[in-house]
Amino acid sequence: MKIKLNDKPYSLAxxxxxxxxxxxxxxxxxxxxxxxxxxxxxxxxxxxxxxxDGLELMMIHAVSGG
Numbered sequence: 765m766k767i768k769l770n771d772k773p774y775s776l777a778x779x780x781x782x783x784x785x786x787x788x789x790x791x792x793x794x795x796x797x798x799x800x801x802x803x804x805x806x807x808x809x810x811x812x813x814x815x816x817d818g819l820e821l822m823m824i825h826a827v828s829g830g
Contacts, residue, residue, distance in 0.1 A: 765817035776815060783810035795826035 765776050776785060782805060786793055798805050799822040805813055815821075 765815070767815055767817070767819045767821060769821045770823055780815050781811055782813040782815060782821075785815060786810065797824040797826070798822070799824065 765778055765780075767774055767776060774785075782798060782800075786796075786798070793807075798810070800813070800815075800819055802822070
């Protein structure tokens with residue numbers, strides 16, 4: 765299946781969860797929010813959220829400072 769994350773295409777195995785995909789990216793997950801088709805998915809639901817072909821994900825990083 766194919767999805768997009770921040771407009772970059774990825775190929776994933778069927779049945780891949782959001783949690784598994786994010787961990788496979790190897791990025792720090794602290795301060796990160798993910799929206800699927802413009803709806804934020806709470807981290808508590810990442811393990812149960814199965815990605816589907818054609819979804820568009822947006823990763824948002826929290827930034828602090830002044």
